[in-house]
Amino acid sequence: MKPVDILILGSGIAGLSFAIQLAERRPGVSIRVCSKADTLETNTRYAQGGIAAVTDFTADSFEQHIRDTFTAGRGHCNKNAVRAIIEAAPERIAELAQWGVPFDRNTKGKWDLGLEGGHSRPRILHCRDRTGFDIVQALLRRAGSYKNITFYPGLFAVDLLVRNNQCYGIRYMDTGNGEIKSSYAKITFLATGGSGQVFRITTNPKIATGDGVAMAARAGVEIGNMAFYQFHPTALAAGQSNPAFLISEAVRGFGAYIINAEGERFLFRYHPRGELATRDIVSHAIFSEYGKNKMNRVYLDCRHLDKTKFHRHFPGIADRCRKTGFDLFKTPVPVMPAAHYQCGGIAISLQGKTSVKNLYANGECACSGLHGANRLASNSLLEAVVIAHKAAVEISSIIDYIAFPVFPEIPGNPGRGTGRKIMPDEVKRIKRQLQELMYNYYTGKTAGSRTEKEVVKIRELVSRKGDLPKRAGSLSRELCELENMITIARLML
Ligand code: FAD
Ligand code: SIN
Numbered sequence: 001m002k003p004v005d006i007l008i009l010g011s012g013i014a015g016l017s018f019a020i021q022l023a024e025r026r027p028g029v030s031i032r033v034c035s036k037a038d039t040l041e042t043n044t045r046y047a048q049g050g051i052a053a054v055t056d057f058t059a060d061s062f063e064q065h066i067r068d069t070f071t072a073g074r075g076h077c078n079k080n081a082v083r084a085i086i087e088a089a090p091e092r093i094a095e096l097a098q099w100g101v102p103f104d105r106n107t108k109g110k111w112d113l114g115l116e117g118g119h120s121r122p123r124i125l126h127c128r129d130r131t132g133f134d135i136v137q138a139l140l141r142r143a144g145s146y147k148n149i150t151f152y153p154g155l156f157a158v159d160l161l162v163r164n165n166q167c168y169g170i171r172y173m174d175t176g177n178g179e180i181k182s183s184y185a186k187i188t189f190l191a192t193g194g195s196g197q198v199f200r201i202t203t204n205p206k207i208a209t210g211d212g213v214a215m216a217a218r219a220g221v222e223i224g225n226m227a228f229y230q231f232h233p234t235a236l237a238a239g240q241s242n243p244a245f246l247i248s249e250a251v252r253g254f255g256a257y258i259i260n261a262e263g264e265r266f267l268f269r270y271h272p273r274g275e276l277a278t279r280d281i282v283s284h285a286i287f288s289e290y291g292k293n294k295m296n297r298v299y300l301d302c303r304h305l306d307k308t309k310f311h312r313h314f315p316g317i318a319d320r321c322r323k324t325g326f327d328l329f330k331t332p333v334p335v336m337p338a339a340h341y342q343c344g345g346i347a348i349s350l351q352g353k354t355s356v357k358n359l360y361a362n363g364e365c366a367c368s369g370l371h372g373a374n375r376l377a378s379n380s381l382l383e384a385v386v387i388a389h390k391a392a393v394e395i396s397s398i399i400d401y402i403a404f405p406v407f408p409e410i411p412g413n414p415g416r417g418t419g420r421k422i423m424p425d426e427v428k429r430i431k432r433q434l435q436e437l438m439y440n441y442y443t444g445k446t447a448g449s450r451t452e453k454e455v456v457k458i459r460e461l462v463s464r465k466g467d468l469p470k471r472a473g474s475l476s477r478e479l480c481e482l483e484n485m486i487t488i489a490r491l492m493l
Contacts, residue, residue: 003184003404004032006395007169009157009212010191011035012042013132014363014384016139018189018352020099021392023146029399031148032185034155036175036477037207040136043193043364044381046205047132048248048317050103050124051096051385052378053089055111060121062086069379072118072278073372076225081369084350085379085386092385093125100138102127114313115253116377118278122253124378129248129314135381156477157211160188160359162219167359168405170215175477186402187358187395190216190346191384194364195488196243197481199339200432200439203235203246212365214484216346217491222355224367225344226491229442230375233282234258234300235338239324242435244338247300247317249377252276254313257301258286259332261293280374283337287443299332339442341380343371352391358402360395362387427478431485434458438489452493459486 006022008015011033019031035041054060065086070077097103103125104112114124127134143149156173161182169184192212196204217223234252235244252258252275260266270285271277277285290296302310307329311318318328326333345367352360363384370383434455441451462483 001181001183003169005029005186005399006031006189007183007185007187008033008189008191009035009170010042010193010363010365011039011151011153012044012191012193012363012384013135013139013381014193014366014388015189015191016136016143017385018191018362018388018391019149020139020142020146021389022396023143023149025392025396026399027146027148029148029396030150031146032150032152033143034152034157034172036156036211037153039140039151039153041205041207042136043204043208044132045136046203046246047135047381048129048246049116049250049378050114050126050131051093051135051381052116052119052124052376053093053382054086054123055090055093055125056113056123060123064120065089065123068118068120069370069376070372072280072374072376074280074374076228076372078369078372081350085368085370085383088386088389089382092382092389096135096138096385099142101135102138104128114250115276116249117252117273117276117282118376124250124253126250128312129250129316132381156480157192157215158480160215160219160221162221162356162359165220165355166357167219173477173480184405186399186404187360189352189391190359190361190365191363192365194342195485196339196342198435198438198485198488198492199442200435201235201241201244201336202339203232203244204339205243209481209485210342210365210488211481211484212361213342213345213491214487216354216359216361217487219356221359222347223345223491224347225373226342226488227493228343228371228373229339229492230279230341230343231283231337231442232340233279233286233337234335236321236324237297237334237336238326244336245320245324246338246340247321247333247335248314249279251300251302251314251317254310255305257304258282258335259299259301260289261295261297278374279340279377286337297334298336300335301332302328303330303332305329337443339439341375343367343373343375348387350387350390351394352387353394360391362391424476424478427476427482430458430462431482434482434485434489438492441493448493452490455486455489455493459490462486
């Protein structure tokens, strides 16, 4: 593959918004956006609730949004990052709207602002309950209008090419023919998303295997806060459980209750804000309630809500519940906490800079310090667009001074992706074992040291199998993903 100025791994909000920002500033710079699956298949496309920003300065303020973010983050947020990201929000929202994101408006023509857990004011901009999908569509349309942005779906990045603390590109697998090749760039930009698939129950799609963080960790890039993984309290507890269908927190902002098997709104026993406490508190309260209620069941109760308005705001959620056999207005719907968001990741500056030269990161794979121990609802999409903008401003001014390196063949992680054969059903079995272990550990069923030992055993099992001579089955993206998931599990533990 021809070297390129900017190699972006990831076609979600973090990668696409950066590509657009840079293309707009530097039409002569070549930008390649790669994704391991279909361009559209990202965490971003499933985002429901929306994007948090202060836009109504009569009822809200930056100070309140900052305070709410800090409270949610339990003292682990970075002060400068929180202020800078929140204060940059209105400008980025106006830009998204100008790029064609159809945020809902109220009858007065103003933004229709939703409320979610941990927010002291309604400040969530949304496109009904399919905000992520509408954002990706608008970004793809916009990115497609720049001649210097090219797309490369079906490219699975295996490792970063890093030498002397400088990044030169990646080693990748062409998922079409399984070949391992190198791709060189002046700047490599990681926007590879989260790692929910490390857990048995998750809202994240199958692509969320933590590849970017695992690659960065192998290359010695600084990683932070990986222990802080967020569970979302209200995934639908029926039908397919991986990925589990999310019922947005905005539904509770709209007035839905969470009740136990006795029909009690028990959350006020745990926090004065009840259903609108932050999601770490709500999820924890649900797990505690499980201990008391042998059924291990809690429910989302929408029976008292206005049906017409609900359908207008949440058509996708109402439809999915109906298809799964639940009429939200007749019966409470079973819900459960599910692994949702990786709060830590590759340590970055506000411009997306990592600890390795010419390597940047953004979005869920990165850790800017905004989220601390627990992300405030709808702050993720916001963080990605703000950092994308700041990174593009910085990179557009330095890209001309970075020379295309003359490349001797740089060894990646030796042997990765080559000759490591393992049967597909073994990969599936080991993956299930890991997901079960991590889910049990994070939901309090097992102790840390025991889980750590088990993960080490799994790691050994995979390397032993990997060293076996060639076996049946094709060169496997699944095996690389499993190795990445094990790396992520160890970083979390
Ligand atoms: P993603 O959108 O996940 O994109 C990752 C990209 O990286 C993909 O293109 C993938 O193919 C590529 N990639 C990964 N590994 C490789 C590899 N090895 N090689 C090549 N390419 C690779 N946040 C909010 O703020 N508001 C919400 O309302 C909201 N709702 C959510 C609802 C759901 C169901 C989920 C799952 C998440 C939600 N979130 C929400 C979180 C938010 O959607 C994500 O944090 C955010 O979209 C992540 O964007 P990203 O660009 O970093 O990664
Ligand atoms: C939701 O809609 O509940 C998800 C919002 C988020 O993850 O920020």
